[in-house]
Amino acid sequence: MRLLPLTMVKPGMKLGKRIYNEEGLTLLGERVELTQSLLYRLGDHGVDFVYIDDPRTRDIVVQDMISDETRMRAISEIRGSFRTIMQDQMKRKAVGSLNVGKTFGSMMSMILDDLTCHKDAMIMLSNISVMDNYLFQHSLNVCIYATMLGMSYGYSRDELMTLGLGGLLHDVGKTQIPLELLRKKEPLTNEEYERIKKHTTFGYQFLKDEPNIPLISAHCAFQHHERMDGSGYPRGLKGDEIHEYARWVGLVDSYDAMTTHRVYRNAMLPHQAMEILFTGSQTLYEKKMIELFRDKIAIYPIGITVTLNTGESGVVVDLNAKMPHRPVVRILQDADGQELMNPSVEIDLSKKLSVMVTGVNEDKMEFS
Structure with missing residues (x-):
């Protein structure tokens, strides 16, 4: 799943993680397709970020702290x-x-x-x-x-x-x-x-x-x-x-x-x-x-999109507890801006110290 600001979410995208209402009950469940009307309503209710389903990151699971x-x-x-x-x-x-x-x-x-x-x-x-x-x-x-x-x-x-x-x-x-x-x-x-x-x-x-x-x-x-x-x-x-x-x-x-x-x-x-x-x-x-x-604190939360100084963009797939500012990133877009439909490269920034995060949520990636 991907964590995106609501401003980058497009109609037709599907939720990767449920959204709760004021009583703590599920308001919108996983895989619900988002319409423009739903996006407007979420924005009106103060939702700035949502988890989006993306086939390339479907294996990413964000653990809840409490049941x-x-x-x-x-x-x-x-x-x-x-x-x-x-x-x-x-x-x-x-x-x-x-x-x-x-x-x-x-x-x-x-x-x-x-x-x-x-x-x-x-x-x-x-x-x-x-x-x-x-x-x-x-x-x-x-x-x-x-x-x-x-x-x-x-x-x-x-x-x-x-x-x-x-x-x-x-x-x-x-x-x-x-x-x-x-x-x-x-x-x-x-x-x-x-x-x-x-x-x-x-x-x-x-x-x-x-x-x-x-x-x-x-x-x-x-x-x-x-x-x-x-x-x-x-x-x-x-x-x-x-x-x-x-x-x-x-x-x-x-x-x-x-x-x-x-x-x-x-x-x-x-x-x-x-x-x-x-x-x-x-x-x-x-x-x-x-x-x-x-x-x-997870400075770069799992699922967030980051841009690297190499010109590549990707999604945070794991955290390094001893170096939280240097997560593991799955590359979804190469340095030339080409989308990788079957991404296979993950960079552990705690081991590649010459690579660093230079931006967050700056990409214009397309979703399947």
Whole structure:
């Protein structure tokens, strides 16, 4: 399968990997033929990339980090709980009897069990969803990224549960912010930005006394926008004043925000987001954390089209865990621009150090 930006997908191409709806159920299945109408609808729902079936890359399989069962339950629980909190806030009613700690603790245990089976895997885009509310999928993504980094860092299961819950609930305070403000496409006014910034305090106040929610998880909600140099909010904390778990959550929160479609801009690719994160090394984010994240993230995800300095183009078919920026590439187009209908050459960039990636998604390849 191929991972293509929606702008390069043409009517008649077939999906290589299913697309999920807001409930975590299959919206469009594998091998569904895409029409212009479907492409317009996917674009309207914030889908920037899709996996496309291509006979030359049909053997490429992208592994999901968590099972369909876990994903459906997680999205359903996040969506249901957050919407209840939103509705109670609109009615100016105290939130009660949700038992968020028990619900999300059980869900976190399922997520952790699934991720433990893939603890050595690279972090990469694997599921594409149509979401009416960015907050739900973002909460799950941040949880998965933070937990996988915590596993690599050597945290115990109890520590991972606390960190993961902090990731799942880091943005719960946004349920107290008007939806029209969160979805605003135009630049925010200073007053609007100050209001949105209060979601960190709202989240902490909601979670700190919640049964079965560790206080450190509540601090992830409070501190995930604090930055190493004191430029963050709400309290302008610096360095070690920010809890270590909140630093992890803050890092992956920024990454997922950049690599996910927002109402005011399209999604970035992983290598673009990582470049931006590295510009904030030791000023915004802790250097050792960014370096571990870089070593765990699939900068060039499996299925993505890359151009090499040789003039050839191809698709990433495998990753090198020790050198994630140098994947294995199957050549589909030679240096003269000729399509290879039966590609047989794969270049391992970790062994061919003179060959490097110079572009992503720049080709105009035809599909069978």
